[in-house]
Amino acid sequence: DQQVKQNSPSLSVQEGRISILNCDYTNSMFDYFLWYKKYPAEGPTFLISISSIKDKNEDGRFTVFLNKSAKHLSLHIVPSQPGDSAVYFCATHSGNTPLVFGKGTRLSVIA
Amino acid sequence: GAGVSQSPSNKVTEKGKDVELRCDPISGHTALYWYRQSLGQGLEFLIYFQGNSAPDKSGLPSDRFSAERTGGSVSTLTIQRTQQEDSAVYLCASRRGGGATDTQYFGPGTRLTVL
Numbered sequence: 001d002q003q004v005k006q007n008s009p010s011l012s013v014q015e016g017r018i019s020i021l022n023c024d025y026t027n028s029m030f031d032y033f034l035w036y037k038k039y040p041a042e043g044p045t046f047l048i049s050i051s052s053i054k055d056k057n058e059d060g061r062f063t064v065f066l067n068k069s070a071k072h073l074s075l076h077i078v079p080s081q082p083g084d085s086a087v088y089f090c091a092t093h094s095g096n097t098p099l100v101f102g103k104g105t106r107l108s109v110i111a
Numbered sequence: 112g113a114g115v116s117q118s119p120s121n122k123v124t125e126k127g128k129d130v131e132l133r134c135d136p137i138s139g140h141t142a143l144y145w146y147r148q149s150l151g152q153g154l155e156f157l158i159y160f161q162g163n164s165a166p167d168k169s170g171l172p173s174d175r176f177s178a179e180r181t182g183g184s185v186s187t188l189t190i191q192r193t194q195q196e197d198s199a200v201y202l203c204a205s206r207r208g209g210g211a212t213d214t215q216y217f218g219p220g221t222r223l224t225v226l
Contacts, residue, residue, distance in 0.1 A: 043218050
C-alpha cells in the first residue's frame with residue numbers, strides 16, 4: 001500500500017521547456033516534503049524541500065508546489081536542461097520519522 | 112567536505128552466504144539511515160540510528176537483517192543467509208541532527224547481487 005505515489009514512471013521534455021513532475025501522498029500527518037534527484041550509479045541528491053506550512057518554495061530553476069487539501073505536490077523545472085535528465089524521487093516524512101519515497105519518475109530532457 | 116561513503120560499491124554473493132555492507136556517514140552527523148532500492152521500486156526504509164537511542168528497526172524485512180552503529184559513526188548492515196530477493200542497491204544516508212527539516216545526505220550505495 002503505497003503512501004507516496006509518482007504515477008508517471010517517465011517524462012520527456014524538450015530542452016528549454018518546463019518539466020512538471022507530480023507526486024501524491026495519502027497520509028495527512030506528513031509535514032515535510034522533499035525532492036531528490038538520482039543519476040545512475042550514484043546516491044540520491046537532495047534538490048529542494050517544502051514544509052507543510054508553505055505552498056510554494058523556489059530555488060533557481062526549481063520550484064516545488066504543495067497542495068495540502070489535495071495531498072499533492074509537484075516539482076517544476078524551467079527552463080529544462082539536458083543535465084536535468086535523471087530519476088526524480090518525491091519523499092516525505094513527519095517529525096523524525098524515516099523518509100517515505102515514491103518510485104521515481106525518469107526525466108529525459110531532449111536537446 | 113567528505114560525503115557519505117559506502118563499501119563495497121558492488122557485491123556478488125551466492126545464495127546462503129552472509130554479507131556485510133559498510134557505511135561511513137558525514138562527520139558529526141548523529142542520524143544514520145539504511146534504505147534499499149529493488150529494481151523498479153522506490154527507496155525502502157530499513158533501519159534508523161539516532162545518537163545513543165535504540166535504533167528504529169521497523170523496516171527490516173526479516174531477522175536475517177541486522178545493523179550496528181559503532182561509536183556513533185560507522186555502520187554495518189549484515190544480511191545472513193542471503194536470498195535472491197535480497198538483490199538490490201543498499202543506500203545509507205546521514206543527517207546532522209534530529210530536526211525534522213535536516214536534510215538526509217545519501218552515499219552512492221552498494222549494489223548487492225545474490226546468485
